[in-house]
Amino acid sequence: MSFVYMKILESRPERYDLGMGLLTLGSLTKIKHEIAEQTHPGDQVLDLGCGTGTLAQMCIERGAHVTGVDANSGMLSVAKRNSPTANYLNISLSNLDEHLADESFDIILSTLAFSELTRAERIYVLKQIKRILKNDGKVLIGDEIIPESFFAKCFYYAFRLPMRLLTWIMTQTTTNAIPSFDDDVREAGMKIVNRKSFMLGMFLLLEIKK
Amino acid sequence: MIGWIKDIYQTLFRFARFPCEPETVAVGNPDKSSPVLVTCNFDYTVRHLKSYLQKMRIDCFLLVVNTQGTNVWCAAAEGVFTTDAVLSHLKVYGVGELINHQQLILPQLSVAGIKRKELKEHGWEGIYGPVYFSDLKEFLNNGLTKNKDMQTLEYGYWERYKMGLSHAVFCTLVCIIPIFIFASDGWVQGIALVWYFAFSMQLIEHFIPFERLLFKGLVLSLPILALVLTSITDPVLKIQASLGIIALGGYIGYDAQGHSHLGQNQKSGAIFAKIFASLALVYGGTLFL
Numbered sequence: 255m256s257f258v259y260m261k262i263l264e265s266r267p268e269r270y271d272l273g274m275g276l277l278t279l280g281s282l283t284k285i286k287h288e289i290a291e292q293t294h295p296g297d298q299v300l301d302l303g304c305g306t307g308t309l310a311q312m313c314i315e316r317g318a319h320v321t322g323v324d325a326n327s328g329m330l331s332v333a334k335r336n337s338p339t340a341n342y343l344n345i346s347l348s349n350l351d352e353h354l355a356d357e358s359f360d361i362i363l364s365t366l367a368f369s370e371l372t373r374a375e376r377i378y379v380l381k382q383i384k385r386i387l388k389n390d391g392k393v394l395i396g397d398e399i400i401p402e403s404f405f406a407k408c409f410y411y412a413f414r415l416p417m418r419l420l421t422w423i424m425t426q427t428t429t430n431a432i433p434s435f436d437d438d439v440r441e442a443g444m445k446i447v448n449r450k451s452f453m454l455g456m457f458l459l460l461e462i463k464k
Numbered sequence: 465m466i467g468w469i470k471d472i473y474q475t476l477f478r479f480a481r482f483p484c485e486p487e488t489v490a491v492g493n494p495d496k497s498s499p500v501l502v503t504c505n506f507d508y509t510v511r512h513l514k515s516y517l518q519k520m521r522i523d524c525f526l527l528v529v530n531t532q533g534t535n536v537w538c539a540a541a542e543g544v545f546t547t548d549a550v551l552s553h554l555k556v557y558g559v560g561e562l563i564n565h566q567q568l569i570l571p572q573l574s575v576a577g578i579k580r581k582e583l584k585e586h587g588w589e590g591i592y593g594p595v596y597f598s599d600l601k602e603f604l605n606n607g608l609t610k611n612k613d614m615q616t617l618e619y620g621y622w623e624r625y626k627m628g629l630s631h632a633v634f635c636t637l638v639c640i641i642p643i644f645i646f647a648s649d650g651w652v653q654g655i656a657l658v659w660y661f662a663f664s665m666q667l668i669e670h671f672i673p674f675e676r677l678l679f680k681g682l683v684l685s686l687p688i689l690a691l692v693l694t695s696i697t698d699p700v701l702k703i704q705a706s707l708g709i710i711a712l713g714g715y716i717g718y719d720a721q722g723h724s725h726l727g728q729n730q731k732s733g734a735i736f737a738k739i740f741a742s743l744a745l746v747y748g749g750t751l752f753l
Contacts, residue, residue: 325548348552372486372530378556 271306274366278398281452282365285396285459286312288450289363292394293318300359300386301340302347302379303367307333310340313363321359323347348375350382357388365396369432376432380442384464393444393462400431401455410456435460467511474508478630482507483533488557489514492523496564499524499604501593502550502578503571504531504539513597520601525562529553540577547582554588569593569608572615624666632662635716647708657688657709661716669720678736681717685709700750707747714739 274282286309293299295317301310304322306329313320314337322337324330325346333342343353347367362383368376383393401407410431432438439446439462448461474482484507491514503513505528517524529549531539539545550568554560570578572592580590594603594614603610635658643654664684665677672680688709696702718736 327543346548346552348556349548351555374486374556375530375552 271308278457279453281457282396285365285452285457288459289313289365289394289396290316292392293361297360298358300354300362302362302364302383303370304333304340304342305329305366307335307337307340309363309365311337314339318361321354323350347371347379347382350379350386354382354386356385357391359386360388360391362387362391362393363395364393366398368395368397368435373438376435376438377441380438380444384442384444387464389464391464392447394459395435395462396457396459397435398431398456399435399458400433403455406455409454431456467515470511471508475626475630476633478627479634481533483530484510484528486530486553487528488553488559488562489526489528490562491517491526492521494523494525494562496562498563499569500527500559500563500567501525501569501600502527502529502574504529504534504536504545504574506531506533506535506539509535516597516600522601522604525559527553527557527559527568536571537573537576540574543577545574545577547577547579550578550583551586551588567591567608569603571595571597573617621667625663628663628666631666631716631720632659635662635719639712639715646704650705654708654712657712658716660688661685661713662720665717665720676735677720678714678718678739681713681715681720682710682739683713684717685713688713703750704747707743707750711740711743714743 289309290312293313293316297313297318299310299313299318299320301307301313301320301322304310304324305326307322310320310322310333320337320340321343322330322333322340323343323345324333325344327344330342330344333340345353368379371379387393401410435458436446439460444462444464446460447463450459451457452459483505486505499522501513501517501524503509503526510528514526517526527550529545530553531545531549534542534544536545550570560566566587567589568583568591570590570592572595575592578590580592583590591608593600593608594610595617596614599610599614603614636655639658640655643651643658647654661681661684665681669677669680672683674680674683689706692705692709693702696705714736
Protein backbone atom coordinates (compact mmCIF):
# COMPACT_ATOMS: atom_id res chain seq x y z
CA MET A 255 0.00 0.00 0.00
CA SER A 256 1.10 3.53 -0.69
CA PHE A 257 3.05 4.93 2.27
CA VAL A 258 1.61 8.41 1.86
CA TYR A 259 -1.86 6.87 1.65
CA MET A 260 -1.19 4.91 4.85
CA LYS A 261 -0.34 8.19 6.58
CA ILE A 262 -3.65 9.62 5.31
CA LEU A 263 -5.43 6.54 6.67
CA GLU A 264 -3.94 7.13 10.10
CA SER A 265 -5.72 10.49 10.31
CA ARG A 266 -9.05 8.91 9.32
CA PRO A 267 -10.85 9.18 12.70
CA GLU A 268 -10.49 12.97 12.71
CA ARG A 269 -12.23 13.17 9.32
CA TYR A 270 -14.82 10.48 10.01
CA ASP A 271 -17.69 12.73 11.13
CA LEU A 272 -17.16 15.11 8.23
CA GLY A 273 -17.17 12.25 5.70
CA MET A 274 -20.18 10.51 7.18
CA GLY A 275 -22.09 13.81 7.32
CA LEU A 276 -21.42 14.21 3.62
CA LEU A 277 -22.33 10.63 2.79
CA THR A 278 -25.69 10.87 4.57
CA LEU A 279 -26.41 14.50 3.60
CA GLY A 280 -27.11 15.33 7.23
CA SER A 281 -29.43 12.37 7.85
CA LEU A 282 -26.99 10.81 10.29
CA THR A 283 -27.07 13.93 12.46
CA LYS A 284 -30.90 13.88 12.42
CA ILE A 285 -30.92 10.19 13.36
CA LYS A 286 -28.51 10.83 16.23
CA HIS A 287 -30.68 13.68 17.56
CA GLU A 288 -33.79 11.48 17.39
CA ILE A 289 -31.99 8.70 19.23
CA ALA A 290 -30.60 11.03 21.91
CA GLU A 291 -34.08 12.49 22.52
CA GLN A 292 -35.24 9.05 23.64
CA THR A 293 -32.70 8.86 26.46
CA HIS A 294 -33.50 10.14 29.95
CA PRO A 295 -31.52 11.16 33.04
CA GLY A 296 -30.14 8.11 34.83
CA ASP A 297 -30.57 5.73 31.87
CA GLN A 298 -27.82 3.16 31.43
CA VAL A 299 -26.98 3.52 27.73
CA LEU A 300 -24.73 1.32 25.60
CA ASP A 301 -23.47 2.84 22.33
CA LEU A 302 -22.28 0.04 20.03
CA GLY A 303 -19.72 1.16 17.46
CA CYS A 304 -19.57 4.56 19.18
CA GLY A 305 -16.97 5.90 16.71
CA THR A 306 -15.99 9.47 17.58
CA GLY A 307 -18.40 9.66 20.54
CA THR A 308 -20.74 12.37 19.21
CA LEU A 309 -23.91 10.41 20.01
CA ALA A 310 -22.52 9.38 23.41
CA GLN A 311 -22.00 13.06 24.26
CA MET A 312 -25.58 13.96 23.17
CA CYS A 313 -26.94 11.29 25.54
CA ILE A 314 -24.65 12.38 28.39
CA GLU A 315 -25.89 15.95 27.99
CA ARG A 316 -29.40 14.59 28.62
CA GLY A 317 -28.23 12.98 31.85
CA ALA A 318 -27.66 9.38 30.69
CA HIS A 319 -24.72 7.19 31.74
CA VAL A 320 -23.05 5.98 28.54
CA THR A 321 -20.72 3.09 27.77
CA GLY A 322 -19.20 3.25 24.29
CA VAL A 323 -17.87 0.19 22.48
CA ASP A 324 -15.63 0.35 19.42
CA ALA A 325 -12.98 -1.97 17.99
CA ASN A 326 -11.06 0.94 16.47
CA SER A 327 -8.65 2.42 19.01
CA GLY A 328 -8.09 5.49 16.82
CA MET A 329 -11.82 6.25 16.89
CA LEU A 330 -11.89 5.79 20.65
CA SER A 331 -9.05 8.28 21.11
CA VAL A 332 -11.19 10.89 19.34
CA ALA A 333 -14.27 9.77 21.33
CA LYS A 334 -12.44 10.28 24.60
CA ARG A 335 -11.78 13.87 23.59
CA ASN A 336 -15.35 14.49 22.36
CA SER A 337 -17.06 12.79 25.29
CA PRO A 338 -14.59 12.37 28.17
CA THR A 339 -17.14 11.30 30.81
CA ALA A 340 -18.37 8.19 28.98
CA ASN A 341 -16.92 4.74 29.75
CA TYR A 342 -15.26 3.00 26.82
CA LEU A 343 -14.50 -0.57 25.80
CA ASN A 344 -12.02 -1.16 23.00
CA ILE A 345 -13.43 -4.49 21.79
CA SER A 346 -15.19 -5.79 18.70
CA LEU A 347 -18.96 -6.16 18.87
CA SER A 348 -18.62 -9.95 18.79
CA ASN A 349 -16.83 -9.89 22.14
CA LEU A 350 -19.62 -8.29 24.18
CA ASP A 351 -20.24 -11.61 25.96
CA GLU A 352 -16.91 -11.38 27.78
CA HIS A 353 -17.40 -7.85 29.07
CA LEU A 354 -21.07 -7.00 29.66
CA ALA A 355 -23.48 -8.58 32.16
CA ASP A 356 -27.03 -9.84 31.45
CA GLU A 357 -29.83 -7.23 31.50
CA SER A 358 -27.50 -4.36 32.35
CA PHE A 359 -28.65 -1.57 29.99
CA ASP A 360 -31.89 0.39 29.55
CA ILE A 361 -31.11 1.55 26.03
CA ILE A 362 -28.72 0.11 23.46
CA LEU A 363 -27.84 2.37 20.53
CA SER A 364 -26.00 1.93 17.30
CA THR A 365 -25.48 4.11 14.22
CA LEU A 366 -23.83 2.83 11.05
CA ALA A 367 -22.17 -0.04 12.92
CA PHE A 368 -24.32 -2.96 11.77
CA SER A 369 -23.66 -2.15 8.12
CA GLU A 370 -19.98 -2.93 8.76
CA LEU A 371 -20.81 -6.46 9.93
CA THR A 372 -21.44 -9.63 7.98
CA ARG A 373 -24.87 -11.27 8.35
CA ALA A 374 -23.50 -13.94 10.72
CA GLU A 375 -21.92 -11.21 12.84
CA ARG A 376 -25.13 -9.12 12.85
CA ILE A 377 -27.20 -12.03 14.15
CA TYR A 378 -24.59 -12.90 16.77
CA VAL A 379 -24.44 -9.30 18.01
CA LEU A 380 -28.25 -8.98 18.05
CA LYS A 381 -28.42 -12.11 20.24
CA GLN A 382 -25.89 -10.53 22.58
CA ILE A 383 -27.95 -7.33 22.66
CA LYS A 384 -30.99 -9.38 23.66
CA ARG A 385 -29.01 -10.80 26.57
CA ILE A 386 -27.59 -7.46 27.73
CA LEU A 387 -30.83 -5.44 27.40
CA LYS A 388 -33.14 -5.06 30.41
CA ASN A 389 -36.56 -6.63 29.91
CA ASP A 390 -38.31 -3.27 29.50
CA GLY A 391 -35.38 -1.72 27.61
CA LYS A 392 -35.19 -0.77 23.95
CA VAL A 393 -32.71 -0.89 21.12
CA LEU A 394 -32.36 2.05 18.71
CA ILE A 395 -30.47 1.29 15.52
CA GLY A 396 -29.85 3.81 12.76
CA ASP A 397 -28.29 2.34 9.64
CA GLU A 398 -28.16 2.22 5.88
CA ILE A 399 -30.43 -0.19 4.02
CA ILE A 400 -31.15 -0.94 0.39
CA PRO A 401 -34.63 0.55 -0.28
CA GLU A 402 -37.40 -1.81 -1.33
CA SER A 403 -39.38 0.25 -3.87
CA PHE A 404 -38.16 0.26 -7.48
CA PHE A 405 -37.76 4.04 -7.83
CA ALA A 406 -36.03 4.40 -4.49
CA LYS A 407 -33.70 1.58 -5.50
CA CYS A 408 -32.87 3.34 -8.81
CA PHE A 409 -32.20 6.58 -6.95
CA TYR A 410 -30.13 4.68 -4.43
CA TYR A 411 -27.77 3.27 -7.04
CA ALA A 412 -27.62 6.49 -9.11
CA PHE A 413 -26.98 8.78 -6.17
CA ARG A 414 -25.33 6.71 -3.50
CA LEU A 415 -22.49 5.18 -5.49
CA PRO A 416 -20.80 8.47 -6.47
CA MET A 417 -21.38 9.76 -2.93
CA ARG A 418 -19.78 6.64 -1.52
CA LEU A 419 -16.77 7.12 -3.77
CA LEU A 420 -16.40 10.75 -2.69
CA THR A 421 -16.71 9.78 0.95
CA TRP A 422 -14.19 6.97 0.51
CA ILE A 423 -11.68 9.41 -1.00
CA MET A 424 -12.15 11.71 2.01
CA THR A 425 -12.27 9.19 4.82
CA GLN A 426 -11.18 5.81 3.37
CA THR A 427 -14.32 4.30 4.82
CA THR A 428 -17.88 3.87 3.73
CA THR A 429 -20.99 1.94 4.65
CA ASN A 430 -22.48 -1.22 3.18
CA ALA A 431 -26.25 -1.17 3.01
CA ILE A 432 -27.96 -4.00 4.89
CA PRO A 433 -30.19 -6.05 2.58
CA SER A 434 -32.55 -7.71 5.09
CA PHE A 435 -32.33 -6.34 8.59
CA ASP A 436 -35.89 -7.42 9.52
CA ASP A 437 -34.89 -11.07 9.02
CA ASP A 438 -31.77 -10.61 11.15
CA VAL A 439 -33.80 -9.11 14.03
CA ARG A 440 -36.36 -11.92 13.80
CA GLU A 441 -33.66 -14.58 13.77
CA ALA A 442 -32.15 -13.07 16.92
CA GLY A 443 -35.50 -13.45 18.68
CA MET A 444 -36.46 -9.77 18.91
CA LYS A 445 -39.07 -7.59 17.23
CA ILE A 446 -39.13 -4.22 15.49
CA VAL A 447 -41.77 -2.03 17.14
CA ASN A 448 -41.17 1.23 15.31
CA ARG A 449 -39.38 2.40 12.17
CA LYS A 450 -38.66 5.74 10.55
CA SER A 451 -37.11 6.32 7.12
CA PHE A 452 -34.63 8.98 6.09
CA MET A 453 -33.33 9.99 2.65
CA LEU A 454 -36.02 8.21 0.58
CA GLY A 455 -35.73 5.08 2.65
CA MET A 456 -31.97 4.73 2.32
CA PHE A 457 -31.48 5.19 6.06
CA LEU A 458 -33.65 3.68 8.71
CA LEU A 459 -34.10 4.27 12.42
CA LEU A 460 -35.44 1.15 14.10
CA GLU A 461 -36.81 0.72 17.58
CA ILE A 462 -36.41 -2.90 18.65
CA LYS A 463 -37.65 -4.66 21.77
CA LYS A 464 -37.18 -8.08 23.30
CA MET B 465 -15.87 -13.46 -13.08
CA ILE B 466 -12.97 -15.31 -14.67
CA GLY B 467 -10.13 -15.67 -12.18
CA TRP B 468 -7.36 -14.22 -14.32
CA ILE B 469 -9.33 -11.04 -15.03
CA LYS B 470 -9.76 -10.61 -11.28
CA ASP B 471 -6.04 -11.28 -10.82
CA ILE B 472 -5.15 -8.49 -13.25
CA TYR B 473 -7.31 -5.75 -11.77
CA GLN B 474 -6.61 -6.82 -8.21
CA THR B 475 -2.89 -6.54 -8.99
CA LEU B 476 -3.21 -3.19 -10.78
CA PHE B 477 -5.40 -1.68 -8.07
CA ARG B 478 -3.81 -3.51 -5.16
CA PHE B 479 -3.85 -0.32 -3.09
CA ALA B 480 -7.66 -0.58 -2.94
CA ARG B 481 -9.45 -3.22 -0.90
CA PHE B 482 -11.02 -6.31 -2.41
CA PRO B 483 -13.02 -8.07 0.30
CA CYS B 484 -14.74 -11.41 -0.07
CA GLU B 485 -17.36 -12.71 2.37
CA PRO B 486 -15.85 -13.82 5.69
CA GLU B 487 -16.73 -17.47 6.27
CA THR B 488 -15.69 -20.77 7.72
CA VAL B 489 -15.43 -23.17 4.84
CA ALA B 490 -14.79 -26.91 4.72
CA VAL B 491 -12.24 -27.72 2.02
CA GLY B 492 -12.33 -31.33 0.82
CA ASN B 493 -13.77 -33.72 3.40
CA PRO B 494 -12.52 -32.53 6.78
CA ASP B 495 -13.37 -34.31 10.03
CA LYS B 496 -13.08 -33.17 13.64
CA SER B 497 -9.33 -33.75 13.71
CA SER B 498 -8.61 -31.84 10.48
CA PRO B 499 -6.35 -28.78 10.55
CA VAL B 500 -7.84 -25.32 10.82
CA LEU B 501 -6.19 -22.69 8.63
CA VAL B 502 -6.69 -18.99 9.19
CA THR B 503 -6.45 -16.31 6.51
CA CYS B 504 -7.60 -12.78 5.63
CA ASN B 505 -10.59 -11.89 3.43
CA PHE B 506 -8.55 -10.33 0.62
CA ASP B 507 -10.28 -11.89 -2.38
CA TYR B 508 -7.04 -12.53 -4.30
CA THR B 509 -5.52 -14.48 -1.40
CA VAL B 510 -8.66 -16.48 -0.66
CA ARG B 511 -9.22 -17.54 -4.29
CA HIS B 512 -5.63 -18.69 -4.73
CA LEU B 513 -5.45 -20.37 -1.32
CA LYS B 514 -8.69 -22.31 -1.88
CA SER B 515 -7.50 -23.36 -5.31
CA TYR B 516 -4.18 -24.59 -3.85
CA LEU B 517 -5.86 -26.53 -1.03
CA GLN B 518 -8.24 -28.23 -3.47
CA LYS B 519 -5.44 -29.02 -5.90
CA MET B 520 -3.29 -30.51 -3.14
CA ARG B 521 -6.29 -32.42 -1.73
CA ILE B 522 -5.79 -30.98 1.74
CA ASP B 523 -8.86 -31.67 3.88
CA CYS B 524 -9.20 -28.79 6.31
CA PHE B 525 -11.33 -25.96 7.64
CA LEU B 526 -10.45 -22.54 6.27
CA LEU B 527 -11.34 -19.51 8.40
CA VAL B 528 -11.68 -16.42 6.21
CA VAL B 529 -11.44 -13.69 8.84
CA ASN B 530 -12.81 -10.20 8.20
CA THR B 531 -9.79 -7.97 7.51
CA GLN B 532 -11.85 -5.53 5.45
CA GLY B 533 -10.42 -6.89 2.23
CA THR B 534 -6.79 -6.22 3.12
CA ASN B 535 -4.04 -8.80 2.65
CA VAL B 536 -2.55 -10.69 5.62
CA TRP B 537 0.61 -8.65 6.08
CA CYS B 538 -0.88 -5.17 5.65
CA ALA B 539 -3.95 -6.08 7.74
CA ALA B 540 -1.75 -7.34 10.58
CA ALA B 541 0.41 -4.21 10.45
CA GLU B 542 -2.66 -1.94 10.28
CA GLY B 543 -4.21 -3.58 13.36
CA VAL B 544 -7.11 -5.15 11.47
CA PHE B 545 -5.96 -8.78 11.45
CA THR B 546 -5.68 -9.18 15.21
CA THR B 547 -6.20 -11.73 17.96
CA ASP B 548 -9.56 -10.04 18.64
CA ALA B 549 -10.62 -10.47 15.00
CA VAL B 550 -9.72 -14.18 15.07
CA LEU B 551 -11.46 -14.77 18.42
CA SER B 552 -14.57 -13.00 17.11
CA HIS B 553 -14.58 -15.22 14.05
CA LEU B 554 -14.18 -18.38 16.15
CA LYS B 555 -17.17 -17.34 18.24
CA VAL B 556 -19.52 -16.08 15.52
CA TYR B 557 -18.99 -19.12 13.29
CA GLY B 558 -18.93 -21.66 16.13
CA VAL B 559 -15.60 -23.09 15.00
CA GLY B 560 -15.04 -24.93 18.30
CA GLU B 561 -18.01 -27.20 17.52
CA LEU B 562 -16.52 -28.33 14.21
CA ILE B 563 -13.29 -29.76 15.64
CA ASN B 564 -11.96 -31.80 18.56
CA HIS B 565 -8.69 -29.87 18.98
CA GLN B 566 -7.75 -26.26 19.68
CA GLN B 567 -5.01 -25.71 17.09
CA LEU B 568 -5.11 -22.82 14.62
CA ILE B 569 -2.59 -22.55 11.80
CA LEU B 570 -1.90 -18.86 11.28
CA PRO B 571 -0.10 -17.18 8.39
CA GLN B 572 3.44 -16.34 9.52
CA LEU B 573 3.03 -12.78 8.23
CA SER B 574 0.13 -12.21 10.65
CA VAL B 575 2.59 -12.19 13.56
CA ALA B 576 2.36 -8.39 13.93
CA GLY B 577 -1.36 -8.60 14.66
CA ILE B 578 -2.18 -12.04 16.08
CA LYS B 579 -0.58 -12.90 19.41
CA ARG B 580 -0.27 -16.57 20.36
CA LYS B 581 -0.21 -15.72 24.06
CA GLU B 582 -3.59 -13.98 23.85
CA LEU B 583 -5.05 -16.88 21.88
CA LYS B 584 -3.78 -19.27 24.55
CA GLU B 585 -5.58 -17.26 27.25
CA HIS B 586 -8.80 -18.07 25.38
CA GLY B 587 -7.95 -21.75 25.08
CA TRP B 588 -6.59 -21.77 21.51
CA GLU B 589 -3.13 -22.80 20.36
CA GLY B 590 -1.85 -20.61 17.55
CA ILE B 591 0.84 -22.08 15.29
CA TYR B 592 2.48 -19.86 12.71
CA GLY B 593 2.61 -21.63 9.38
CA PRO B 594 4.92 -20.99 6.43
CA VAL B 595 5.34 -17.58 4.78
CA TYR B 596 3.94 -18.89 1.49
CA PHE B 597 0.87 -21.09 1.32
CA SER B 598 2.56 -23.14 -1.39
CA ASP B 599 4.56 -24.74 1.45
CA LEU B 600 1.44 -25.72 3.43
CA LYS B 601 1.31 -29.33 2.21
CA GLU B 602 4.90 -29.98 3.28
CA PHE B 603 4.35 -28.12 6.56
CA LEU B 604 1.33 -30.28 7.38
CA ASN B 605 3.08 -33.48 6.33
CA ASN B 606 6.11 -32.58 8.49
CA GLY B 607 4.04 -32.47 11.67
CA LEU B 608 3.59 -28.66 11.63
CA THR B 609 7.30 -27.93 11.54
CA LYS B 610 9.01 -25.46 9.25
CA ASN B 611 12.38 -25.62 7.58
CA LYS B 612 14.41 -22.47 6.96
CA ASP B 613 13.02 -21.98 3.44
CA MET B 614 9.47 -21.91 4.76
CA GLN B 615 10.38 -19.07 7.11
CA THR B 616 12.15 -16.96 4.52
CA LEU B 617 10.45 -14.07 2.83
CA GLU B 618 11.63 -13.61 -0.72
CA TYR B 619 11.29 -10.41 -2.70
CA GLY B 620 12.15 -11.62 -6.18
CA TYR B 621 11.85 -9.78 -9.46
CA TRP B 622 8.35 -11.10 -10.26
CA GLU B 623 7.06 -9.77 -6.92
CA ARG B 624 8.93 -6.50 -7.46
CA TYR B 625 7.40 -6.21 -10.94
CA LYS B 626 3.86 -6.71 -9.59
CA MET B 627 4.41 -4.16 -6.83
CA GLY B 628 5.87 -1.73 -9.37
CA LEU B 629 2.77 -2.12 -11.54
CA SER B 630 0.44 -1.44 -8.62
CA HIS B 631 2.52 1.50 -7.42
CA ALA B 632 2.69 2.97 -10.94
CA VAL B 633 -1.11 2.86 -11.29
CA PHE B 634 -1.57 4.45 -7.87
CA CYS B 635 1.00 7.20 -8.50
CA THR B 636 -0.52 7.90 -11.93
CA LEU B 637 -3.91 8.49 -10.29
CA VAL B 638 -2.31 10.77 -7.69
CA CYS B 639 -0.09 12.69 -10.13
CA ILE B 640 -2.32 12.99 -13.18
CA ILE B 641 -4.04 16.23 -12.13
CA PRO B 642 -0.83 18.00 -11.02
CA ILE B 643 0.81 16.87 -14.28
CA PHE B 644 -2.02 18.40 -16.33
CA ILE B 645 -1.88 21.60 -14.26
CA PHE B 646 1.89 22.10 -14.30
CA ALA B 647 2.94 20.34 -17.52
CA SER B 648 -0.09 20.08 -19.80
CA ASP B 649 2.14 20.16 -22.93
CA GLY B 650 4.26 17.31 -21.64
CA TRP B 651 1.67 15.09 -19.94
CA VAL B 652 2.77 11.96 -21.81
CA GLN B 653 6.36 12.49 -20.67
CA GLY B 654 5.04 13.22 -17.17
CA ILE B 655 3.14 9.94 -16.93
CA ALA B 656 6.08 8.07 -18.47
CA LEU B 657 8.26 9.55 -15.72
CA VAL B 658 5.81 8.35 -13.06
CA TRP B 659 6.07 4.81 -14.44
CA TYR B 660 9.86 5.05 -14.69
CA PHE B 661 10.16 6.04 -11.04
CA ALA B 662 7.57 3.52 -9.80
CA PHE B 663 9.20 0.57 -11.58
CA SER B 664 12.77 1.66 -10.87
CA MET B 665 11.97 1.97 -7.18
CA GLN B 666 11.04 -1.71 -7.19
CA LEU B 667 13.36 -3.26 -9.76
CA ILE B 668 16.70 -1.51 -9.19
CA GLU B 669 16.39 0.29 -5.85
CA HIS B 670 18.58 -2.32 -4.14
CA PHE B 671 21.53 -1.29 -6.32
CA ILE B 672 21.40 2.32 -5.08
CA PRO B 673 23.60 2.76 -2.00
CA PHE B 674 21.21 4.72 0.23
CA GLU B 675 19.14 3.38 3.07
CA ARG B 676 16.24 5.80 2.74
CA LEU B 677 13.94 5.16 -0.18
CA LEU B 678 13.31 8.91 -0.44
CA PHE B 679 16.99 9.42 -1.32
CA LYS B 680 16.91 6.48 -3.72
CA GLY B 681 14.05 8.21 -5.55
CA LEU B 682 16.10 11.40 -5.74
CA VAL B 683 19.09 9.49 -7.11
CA LEU B 684 16.85 7.95 -9.78
CA SER B 685 15.91 11.44 -10.90
CA LEU B 686 19.56 12.27 -11.76
CA PRO B 687 19.73 10.61 -15.22
CA ILE B 688 16.44 12.23 -16.20
CA LEU B 689 17.68 15.57 -14.94
CA ALA B 690 20.83 15.22 -17.03
CA LEU B 691 18.71 14.46 -20.09
CA VAL B 692 16.41 17.44 -19.51
CA LEU B 693 19.19 19.90 -18.76
CA THR B 694 20.96 19.01 -22.01
CA SER B 695 17.85 19.01 -24.20
CA ILE B 696 15.85 22.07 -23.00
CA THR B 697 17.15 25.49 -23.97
CA ASP B 698 14.68 27.85 -22.26
CA PRO B 699 16.28 28.53 -18.84
CA VAL B 700 12.97 29.03 -16.95
CA LEU B 701 11.49 25.88 -18.43
CA LYS B 702 14.75 24.09 -17.59
CA ILE B 703 14.39 25.03 -13.91
CA GLN B 704 10.68 24.17 -13.79
CA ALA B 705 11.18 20.78 -15.46
CA SER B 706 14.02 19.98 -13.06
CA LEU B 707 11.85 20.85 -10.07
CA GLY B 708 9.05 18.63 -11.39
CA ILE B 709 11.41 15.71 -11.90
CA ILE B 710 12.93 16.05 -8.42
CA ALA B 711 9.44 16.34 -6.91
CA LEU B 712 8.24 13.21 -8.72
CA GLY B 713 11.35 11.22 -7.83
CA GLY B 714 11.16 12.30 -4.19
CA TYR B 715 7.44 11.59 -3.85
CA ILE B 716 7.50 8.18 -5.55
CA GLY B 717 10.64 7.16 -3.67
CA TYR B 718 9.10 8.15 -0.35
CA ASP B 719 5.78 6.55 -1.19
CA ALA B 720 7.49 3.28 -2.17
CA GLN B 721 7.96 2.57 1.54
CA GLY B 722 4.40 1.30 1.60
CA HIS B 723 4.94 -0.76 -1.54
CA SER B 724 8.07 -2.55 -0.43
CA HIS B 725 8.71 -4.44 2.74
CA LEU B 726 12.39 -3.50 2.41
CA GLY B 727 11.76 -0.04 3.75
CA GLN B 728 8.82 -0.51 6.10
CA ASN B 729 10.42 1.17 9.10
CA GLN B 730 11.68 4.32 7.46
CA LYS B 731 10.27 7.58 8.73
CA SER B 732 11.61 10.49 6.74
CA GLY B 733 8.45 12.61 6.82
CA ALA B 734 10.21 15.78 7.99
CA ILE B 735 12.87 15.63 5.26
CA PHE B 736 10.16 14.80 2.69
CA ALA B 737 8.16 17.87 3.73
CA LYS B 738 11.24 20.14 3.69
CA ILE B 739 12.24 19.01 0.21
CA PHE B 740 8.73 19.60 -1.13
CA ALA B 741 8.43 23.01 0.57
CA SER B 742 11.79 24.07 -0.94
CA LEU B 743 10.76 22.87 -4.41
CA ALA B 744 7.44 24.74 -4.17
CA LEU B 745 9.26 27.88 -3.08
CA VAL B 746 11.71 27.77 -5.95
CA TYR B 747 8.90 26.96 -8.39
CA GLY B 748 6.99 30.00 -7.09
CA GLY B 749 10.10 32.08 -7.72
CA THR B 750 10.31 30.92 -11.35
CA LEU B 751 6.82 32.31 -11.99
CA PHE B 752 8.26 35.82 -11.56
CA LEU B 753 11.01 35.27 -14.12
